[in-house]
Amino acid sequence: MWESFGFEFINFYFIPGLVLGCIYALGAIGITLTFGILRFANFSHGEIMMTSSYLTWEFIMIFTSLGILAHPLIGAIPASICAILLALFVDRFFYKPFRNAPTIMIVIASFGMMLIIRSMVQVIWGPNQLTFVKGIAKPNEYIRDLTASFDFMLLIPNKHFSILIGTVLIMLLFNYLLSSTKIGKGMRAVSDNPDLAKVSGIDVENIIKATWIVGGFCAAAAGVFLAMDTQFIESTMGFRMLLPMFAAAILGGIGRPFGAVAGGLIIGLAEELSAYPWFGDGPVISPGYKSGVAFSIMVLMLIIKPSGLFKGKVF
Amino acid sequence: MLQNRILAVENLFAGYGETEILHDINIEVAGHEIVSIIGPNGAGKSTVMKAILGILNINRGSIFLESKQITGVKPSDVVKLGVGYVPQTDNVFVSLTVQENLEMGAWTLRSGLEKKFDEMYTLFPDLSDKRFQAAGQLSGGQRQMVAMAKALMLDAKILLLDEPTAGLSPKFRHEIFSTIQRINESGMPILMVEQNAKQALQISHRGYVLVDGSNRHTGTGTGLSSDPEVARMFLGSRGSV
Numbered sequence: 001m002w003e004s005f006g007f008e009f010i011n012f013y014f015i016p017g018l019v020l021g022c023i024y025a026l027g028a029i030g031i032t033l034t035f036g037i038l039r040f041a042n043f044s045h046g047e048i049m050m051t052s053s054y055l056t057w058e059f060i061m062i063f064t065s066l067g068i069l070a071h072p073l074i075g076a077i078p079a080s081i082c083a084i085l086l087a088l089f090v091d092r093f094f095y096k097p098f099r100n101a102p103t104i105m106i107v108i109a110s111f112g113m114m115l116i117i118r119s120m121v122q123v124i125w126g127p128n129q130l131t132f133v134k135g136i137a138k139p140n141e142y143i144r145d146l147t148a149s150f151d152f153m154l155l156i157p158n159k160h161f162s163i164l165i166g167t168v169l170i171m172l173l174f175n176y177l178l179s180s181t182k183i184g185k186g187m188r189a190v191s192d193n194p195d196l197a198k199v200s201g202i203d204v205e206n207i208i209k210a211t212w213i214v215g216g217f218c219a220a221a222a223g224v225f226l227a228m229d230t231q232f233i234e235s236t237m238g239f240r241m242l243l244p245m246f247a248a249a250i251l252g253g254i255g256r257p258f259g260a261v262a263g264g265l266i267i268g269l270a271e272e273l274s275a276y277p278w279f280g281d282g283p284v285i286s287p288g289y290k291s292g293v294a295f296s297i298m299v300l301m302l303i304i305k306p307s308g309l310f311k312g313k314v315f
Numbered sequence: 316m317l318q319n320r321i322l323a324v325e326n327l328f329a330g331y332g333e334t335e336i337l338h339d340i341n342i343e344v345a346g347h348e349i350v351s352i353i354g355p356n357g358a359g360k361s362t363v364m365k366a367i368l369g370i371l372n373i374n375r376g377s378i379f380l381e382s383k384q385i386t387g388v389k390p391s392d393v394v395k396l397g398v399g400y401v402p403q404t405d406n407v408f409v410s411l412t413v414q415e416n417l418e419m420g421a422w423t424l425r426s427g428l429e430k431k432f433d434e435m436y437t438l439f440p441d442l443s444d445k446r447f448q449a450a451g452q453l454s455g456g457q458r459q460m461v462a463m464a465k466a467l468m469l470d471a472k473i474l475l476l477d478e479p480t481a482g483l484s485p486k487f488r489h490e491i492f493s494t495i496q497r498i499n500e501s502g503m504p505i506l507m508v509e510q511n512a513k514q515a516l517q518i519s520h521r522g523y524v525l526v527d528g529s530n531r532h533t534g535t536g537t538g539l540s541s542d543p544e545v546a547r548m549f550l551g552s553r554g555s556v
Contacts, residue, residue: 182418185411189419192408199368199402201394201469202422 011155013276014269019160019229021268022167026222027241028248028260029174030215036191036255036313037211040103043110044090046238046245047117048083048216049223053233054125055079056224057132072133072228073162080220086117087216088209114239121235129234132227133159163225170221171261174214178257183210191255243291244271247298253312262309267294319346320381321473321504322367322398327376329366335374336362337528342506344473347520349495349505351536353512354525355548360508361403363525364477368400369393380472395423399471403478403508406462409451413442413461416450420465435464438498456487460494467498474498476507480514492518516540524548 027049034042056072056079063070094113098106137157147154178184183206190197190207197204226241227233248267252259271290275283285293301308316323322344330336336359344350352360365371367378369390377386385393394400408416417435421428436443439460445453450461459479466474479495480488488511496518499505509515516522519536524545532545539545 182422185415185418186422189408189411189415192410193405196402196405196408197419198390199370199394199400200419200422200465201391202419203391 007153009276011153013272015154015156015160017269017272018265019163019225019268020272021265022163023222023226023229023264024241024244024248024268025261025264026167026170026218026225027245028252028264029218029257031245032249032252032254032257032260032312033187033191033211033215035249037187037194038095038106038208039194040106040110041246043107043242044113044117045215045219046240046242047114047121048087048219048238049226049241050233050235050238051086051117051121051223052076052079052083052220053132053223053227053237054121054130055082056227057130057233058125072224073166076220076224079224080217083220083223084213084216087212087219090117091208091212118235118239125235127235129232131231132233133231137231159228159231163229166221166225170218174218174257177214183207187211187214240291243298244268244294247294247301250298250312251301251308253308253310256308256310256312259308259310259312267297270294270297317343317345320344320379321346322506323379324363324367325377325379327363327366327378328374329362329371329376330374331371335528337366339529340366340376340525341530342523344504344506346504347499347502349499349507349519349536351512351515351519351522352506352508352525353510353515353522353539354531358525359528360525361477362528364400364475364506364508367393367398367475394469397470397472399466399469399474401459401462401466401474401476401479403481407450407453407458407465409449411450412447413450413453414446416461416465417468420468422469424469431468435467438467438501439464439494454487455483456490459483459487459491463494463498467503471503473504473506476505478508478510480509480511488514513540 027045030045031042034040034045056075059075059078060070060072063075090113094109095106098109137159139155140158140161143154143156178188186202186207187210189202190204194204223238226237244267248263249260250263251266252261252263271293274285274290274293275287278284307313320343324340324342327337327340328335340363342352342363352363354360362371366373369385369388373386377384379385380396380398383396385396388396408419411419414432417432418428421431424431436446441457442460442464445457450458453461463474463476476495480491483491492514495505495507507515516536516539522534522536522539523530524532524539532539532542534542
């Protein structure tokens, strides 16, 4: 059973699907938070992801020139701080002026911001792909040998292992933030009912700042994880992620962060598993149509249950 | 001017954008009182509340909390200054637990949160064993209690209730009115807008009758409910509007 089916399925479809799902989940958290708290679809979210992967690359270069051999996750620390500052800066000068304007204005502003950020990255780092990590990612030998001794050989490269563990840690932190801290409860309250939040004395502007910090951090993590996974970075990588991330947010229910996580995992797995040869020899759906799978799930969900799996908002 | 005046609305003209709804409104609440604002639909009762909260445009006139002008102050600051407000609908955070709702009401409270929780559970014993339940799962009457408790968390100087019994069954209506009296007896002045005019006037020290955005009658609660003109206009033959 394991030889004929499980080995290939788990190692070449399921684990990569899970990894992709983690990346979507982290990105979708930011999208669903901004949607829930600021009530707009933030098109520039993918660019925060992309920028943070470029910044990580830059910090690794700086560390290397200083003679320090740095892992991408080390470079990701200063990069995520920069990404958060970028998110706060963009909000202060480009979104805050539209706070009381019709939603469509701020959506268009975020679309403009998407183009501005991408162009800036192209000006600084050039329009071509950059290699993020060199070489071929070999499976972790320890996990391979350990699982092989149980006739259950798992081939997990270190990069996938880091992404899975990193995502779980961020989720635990995020869960703690939302359920046990005052600012997290405030975020849930504003997302639940912004008008009531204002007349309850909640400082909504501070909540909005916290939202950008959390969303920016998760986007930075998603960007770096994506770069670690694909091993290259390019200026359109954020935009490519945007549709599946929106699909994940809608699938889980707008304004429901844990719905977005579930949605992200489902979309990631669905995209990878759709290429599995379920019938016959060839993939059921050619891998080239992967993003079509995410799109189909999003459209189906909007038709069947617009509030998503976790009873999100319907606009 | 009333003695021990907590809240005063003086010669207020206000509305939404260009549309003026309130014309020359005068309302006062003293330190120990329950004051009701009654009147037909569209008289501008809830609009008075929103004007006090700073939610809408004030064209002329002023609003005082004790001796402090609060005209044009933004809602979150009005609340911090000591005006507890319970909106008519959507007045609890449905996805948060009862206790989290109370905590949100105490946003600017620096310390003594636990003590405040205890106070509220004593005042609203029904909520005590529901504290970790989502507010959205509670009945209408219990939600109303959560909303009131939430508004009382910040040592409010006055409590504003916008139609606290709207949509409730007679049994719950009675319960809410007696809760309001209990809150008032603990020393909290209350200004409320009510559709159930007769019951509201029965527990009120004074009342204001609003028609078309202007003051029409003013008097004591019992005085107004026995006034033949008020009875004919709003209380109806069945005793409620």
